[in-house]
Amino acid sequence: MAESMKGMKRSHRCGEVTEQEIGKEVTLMGWVQKSRNKGGIIFVDLRDRSGIMQLIFENGTIDEAGFEKAAKLRSEYVIAVRGIVGRRAGAVNEKLATGTMEVRVSYLRILAEAETPPFPVEEDSKTRDDVRLKYRYLDLRRPDLQRNMILRSEVAYLTREFFHKEGFLELETPMLGKSTPEGARDYLVPSRVHPGSFYALPQSPQLFKQLLMCSGYDRYIQLARCFRDEDLRADRQPEFTQIDMELSFVDVEDVIDVNERFLQYLFKHALGVDIPLPIPRMTWIDAMNRFGSDKPDVRFGMELVDVSDVVKDSEFPVFRNALAKKDGSVRGINVKGQGDMGRKQIDKLVEMARGSGAGGLAWIQLKTDGTVKASFAKFMTEEQQNALIKAMGGEKGDLLLFAADRNKIVWNVLGQLRLHFRDELGLVRKDDFHFLWIVEFPLLEWSDEENRFMAMHHPFTMPMEEDWDKIDSDPGSVRAKAYDITLNGFEVGGGSVRIHQDDIQEKMFEVLGFTKERAWEQFSFLLTAFKYGVPPHAGLAYGLDRLVMLMAQADSIRDVIAFPKVKDASDLMTEAPAPVEDKQLEELGIRVPENE
Template identity: 50%
Template sequence: MTTKELHFNKRTHTCGELRENNIGQSVVLNGWVDTRRDLGGLIFIEVRDRYGITQVVFEPSFSEEAHNHAKELRSEFVVSIEGTVRKRPPETDNPALPTGHIDVMASKLVILNHAKTVPFPIKDKIDTSEDVRLKYRYLDLRRPSVQKNLLLRHKMYQLTRKYFDENNFVEVETPVLMKSTPEGARDYLVPSRIHKGKFYALPQSPQTYKQLLMVSGMDRYFQIVKCFRDEDLRADRQPEFTQIDVEMSFIDQEDIFQMVEGLMKIFYKEVWNSELQVPIPRYTFDEAMEKYGSDKPDLRFDLELVTLNKVFSQTAFKVFKDQIDASGIITGLLAPGCGDYTRNQLDVLTDFVKKLGAGGLIWMRVKEGGELEAPIAKFLSDEEKKNLVFEIHAKPGDLIFILSGNRIKTLNIMGMLRLEMARRLELIKSDSAPKLLWVTDFPLFEWDEETKRFYAMHHPFTSPRLEDIKLMDSHPERVKARAYDLVLNGSEIAGGSIRIHDSHLQSKMFKALGISHEEAEHKFGFLMNAFKYGAPPHGGIAFGFDRLAMIFAGENSIREVIAFPKTASAVSLMDDSPSQVDETQLKELHIKIR
């Protein structure tokens, strides 16, 4: 590159800005060559920046020097162009483009940088593997659809900050290097060079810090914050992710709901140009599980599960009788108009639920007059068949599915079958209205069969319902939490709880979780001590911002709304991380690789 090419005039307009009212003006455009067409006498290029595209014409009679220079141009060259805006000739007018009624007659061209041939076209709807896109993410980010997603994300950041600021919240940055307190997912550990053998952890959430901020008197806190989890590989998870983190003092659950619904109302209006009706629907955990087989139900379609224990309360059919005697569940799902499913289709669905852990799938075709055609029909009384058809609202031509077993496991499997049938029946349309809801009253604990102990379903600082505290020692499985999740289109987008603010109740919680006094003191002593100096009642919520942005952008993967995402296997293909490090670095950190 010559010294001459290092000098260029700064743009007067962006490549998406010029219109017919600019005709006759002298302008400067800076950007990338999107396309180039050489028609012999004329050279047409389209110059692109993140604002749009403008067509530029190089004509020998207008500027021979610029025309000769333009012969060198190729896709993705970086250019500075000076010229005059004119109205496009009728044969080149392009109403599909915001700048399509004008073009620029070039009088000067400066090539600011050359470009190699790109590994994929810089345009939307390309047939390129995601791995190639992520390896050359800096090129992928030039594509309009990806830029649009990042601009939407930026807009949602600004809306969030403005909303919480107007509601008297303070944005506080919490530490990124913190104490390791693993409970659930694994921490990412950072070795200390100065303190030999000791480690920091990257935060899975700012949970303890935001509670300490409540103790400090900072009664309304929020933060848009990076969090980290060293989780096993999952298709649509990232090792680092962004949260909108919120905490409030002197409040109850209703205050959290009201504050969150206010923010969602703004997102609906500013992003989707739609009005969110508040308050939004609420379902308890038990209601959501029994009706939809999920604690994050997708309500964009109407298929509902029906509990059939009463229908078969006196049954002689051993499979059902055993489950009722064992306090299990019998749950049914109606597939409207699917009575003509072939045996092969039914076998595929049976395999589907078996892979999820079901022993099998009972199916029944509903015939004229309410007759049921099914392998198990002979084991059911006429009264049971009649009550089944009535309870599940079946009509001739419908198909009934039934599963039985352990309550939560069986409902979860039927919930997955519900989603599969919605997919097969194409019940979720591209223009389906979004569905937002709260799920409340989660179990405080969940039992793990492998370790034979209870774990906190949310986290160990979640408050039980006050009326359930008396059950914590005797019947922990029956204790409900003052916890809540916000669900949009079948995805959990936020979760939170009212926190424990009393050190005695927190000790009781640790005991129920099998965390000894010594272990609790080692991991959380700083928080327990803070509670002894006057902790206010407090609670909060955290949004999974990546997933929230994904849904509002209409994408199917969170990687589409993150500037530099990792793959499903937590690898950055672009800069090859994680990577090996120099032996000298390891020695400084007192680490030896085994």
């Protein structure tokens, strides 16, 4: 039967006991990790969020009733103990901070009994994700997840501390706002008092933080909850947290400066890792041409090589058709040491390329025995083939892979293959942190689906002054004052200088296909505010969850969020989303169609 804590007060967490406490009495509380009954002596590993302490229950140290209670202890029982800290009589556990010590228990209380858990509460669990997420409250007891949550808390604290010292004000923006076009789908919240009208949960605090700049709060920071109804991946969730900031009377260099110092401060104090400054920069077009990605992992080579000029006289139809397209090219990557790869493995690579939008994948194998095999050999002369191998830096034992199509597809295919080989061949270490700024993004990108230009970031991004005269003649070539901060192949933050001039903002809406009436309908509060004196301003937002995921060297963003959703945005533990009572729907004026 469970007992109360009355009269007992915890003196230490398990992992906080040091050798200075040897010979002293401590009171510990936590969960039983495991229990081993050796007859006249019982060993128990007691666990809390700080670590594990070995407990010893022995006749003569604890009374007979206490020893009998100790014999009943099972995994996940919650207990309180009092005893004397001593050096371990047996083998030292070097994996534990408390591995040289043990507590000889003189008094025990069982605060809560526990059923046998559906999976072991242990590090690096091999239990299926769906089971762990159903019992997330048990999963969160695992030491590796607890370390992640503690790190997340430390990151939040250090963030607030740094930006407070830099003169930023922490201000909250609304969770219930107005739905706006562009970007991902909104999560909508029906209004009871305004039937037929809906709030939208914020995808970001973008408009409100710009209004704060109009209001004179020239340095704003917020750990903001955001919501996006989009398809999920390992590094995305429908609800997430941003480190969101905005600054007035600044340009690109000012934003980059404060954020480089923030990242250096954060990694030093949270991980003990030194981030050298300045952080390298790369233009968007260089990143795409070299790595096939605007968030390149620069910890390894295997860069893309443009061989369009080398193969322009080839008879290979795939190459010829690609080069006939607007923005078409032929590019390749050299996978060192994989020239003897089997045909089945190459066929899998071809399927991967098709999954990334390509019609296929061309290849040359430079086998270690000196033979050369190419998927398109009959379409090239030996001289042309040798020139292609030379252009790729090909050597005996290499595998050369080629994609041919419009640049967007070629970049995507080879960029994905590059990351595939990074993971398959173990080319990088998770604890090797390489930051990179990506700058000079295109202001706009063409959408075949919408048949119009879309804002690559958002409609309030300032174009580069030297490109603005091309906004009518060649809008796709206009660069933006936008910048992303990337880490090890992930975008961890992004931002831009904002438009603060009426004429540029109106022109931007025009290029995006907004009529003046529609622009005012959607953004009237912002555009009206801009009539009353708006300062030049810029900002940036980090994905806190993604940043902590990389800092914790976790495989998924779910491992750094206490209660995450799965791929279909559902919660396996609470079974949300779920139907609601008809009465609630009636009050909101909502009717849900019955499933046929």
